[in-house]
Amino acid sequence: MIEVLNIEKSFGDNHVLKGISAQFEPGVTNLIIGGSGSGKTTLLKCMVGLHQPEKGKVLYNERNFTEMSMQERIPIRQEIGMLFQNSALFDSMTVEQNLMFPLDMFTNLKRSEKRKRANEVLERVNLEGKNKLFPAELSGGMKKRVGIARAIVMNPKYLFCDEPNSGLDPKTSLVIDGLIKEITEEYQITTVVVTHDMNSVMEIGQKILFLHQGQKWWEGSNKEITKTDNQELNDFVFASPLMEKLLK
CATH class of the missing domain: 3.40.50.300 (P-loop containing nucleotide triphosphate hydrolases)
Known part of the structure; x- marks a missing residue:
């Protein structure tokens, strides 16, 4: 709380x-x-x-x-996980690299473990297989879902949107609202x-x-x-x- x-x-x-x-x-x-x-x-x-x-x-x-x-x-x-208004993805990084960035900064996980976690959150936001895409290749809704995935990749106790x-x-x-509500209740x-x-x-x-x-x-x-x-x-x-x- x-x-x-x-x-x-x-x-x-x-x-x-x-x-x-x-x-x-x-x-x-x-x-x-x-x-x-x-x-x-x-x-x-x-x-x-x-x-x-x-x-x-x-x-x-x-x-x-x-x-x-x-x-x-x-x-x-x-x-704390944070979903910013404009998603705030790094344009020069792939989806997978964006998701692994917080793990690189704050954990000592092995590379394989970080990739596994990135795949887990991508699956949770229904973006399986989009690992190698860059933000410029994503729709607005997909960027938001990647933003949500990055916000929860560290298993946060608190999520700000x-x-x-x-x-x-x-x-x-409606899809984004539903996803935020589902993740909130699930975790x-x-x-x-x-x-x-x-x-x-x-x-x-x-x-x-x-x-x-x-x-x-x-x-x-x-x-x-x-x-x-x-x-x-x-x-x-x-x-x-x-x-x-x-x-x-």
Whole structure:
């Protein structure tokens, strides 16, 4: 489990996060949603150590990540998998080399063991036999699946996904959503997804944190989100053409 306690973050005079507290549970898809500038990406970056909050704590299974030195954070960082918005694959490396990169950096496995692990995660994301392809030879959806495979190659306890459906068509987005949910439940990972995609919210939003103007404005599930009387959340949710269509 990941806990954030009273997180405050500013950039100059811009007070982005204003006392955010929340829990992110293992085995369920935890979504952070909100409009542009609401603070959702900043919160994610505070959670993984890319930003240092001025106040508050980030706890990984009761370990205070926020107060650790860079050296002390290394064991927790090795438990984290990250799917970036643009997949962040190395263009000069093959799919297999991209997957083996974290294993080269952080393990002492033999080459054959690394290749075996790469093949295992490729099979898990339904990309068997794509080892020797380069990113330029992959579709957008395939790149996302390789990104997911690389994020789980180290058997992480925690998985962070930043706008995983950005740039994808609706059909491919459903595939990526389903894969994230399946992997989360199968491996009992604590998964945190930052998204503005209402289709993702309705498909996999088992626990949802809605941020508004840097504050936690609402918390609940996808089954509860359409029944709330929270005006700001309703304005966000029902601005989506998808939700308008569902409610007609």
